[in-house]
Amino acid sequence: MMADTREGRLVDTFVTLADTLVAGYDVVDLLHTLVDACATLFSASAAGIMLADATGQLSLVASTSEKSRLVELMQLSAGNGPCVECFSTGLVYALPDIESVKGAWPEFYHEAVAQGFRAVHAVPLRLRGEMLGTLNLFLDRSGSLTAHDASVAQGLADVATIGILQERAARESELTQRQLQSALNSRVVIEQAKGVIAQLHGVDMDTAFATLRQYARDNNLSLRDVAAGVVGKTLSL
Structure with a gap:
């Protein structure tokens, strides 16, 4: 079967993302689908996506694990790190050995090593000169990453960019900014819901999120709506 090979999984990933874009999409779920696929395709321990709001301030929107979430949040707090550098320059930032930035970015170094990471590859989400x-x-x-994998990673990043901006051609940029802000706001509610589920069932945050996401998919609901129901105690998972 096609999906039994790495090339097959890559094709399936692009097909899934393309189908999602054609059929209409929940931005947050689209980005989580993307990071999950990237982690698998590139044998990465974790993957995540940061987006900028209307003021240019970066926030974490999607991550595959609590470990990567902590590292990315630390970068946002410190204002430095490979992901922040990638956004600032608009260029790919490949960090093959985290030890090399121990002196330049001590906060990032210590958090990344503590979470078991040894290398990072950050890819810009951009449309022409605009960084998202x-x-x-x-x-x-x-x-x-190999040159081929780096090219594929950029291609997947471009798909994410298209997903975020697909309505821009037909509407004012204000709509896109509202969509981005909505994704960022949704993340806050989702994090709250994860905490509720984790505490209620005595599970870790990754398991809590998997429960939240699976319920949304099984019931054809948006992640934000399910999370809001959990937080508002109108939905019990």
């Missing part, structure tokens, strides 16, 4: 955010891959081994 970054797609970040975290590896538990030193080394860089």
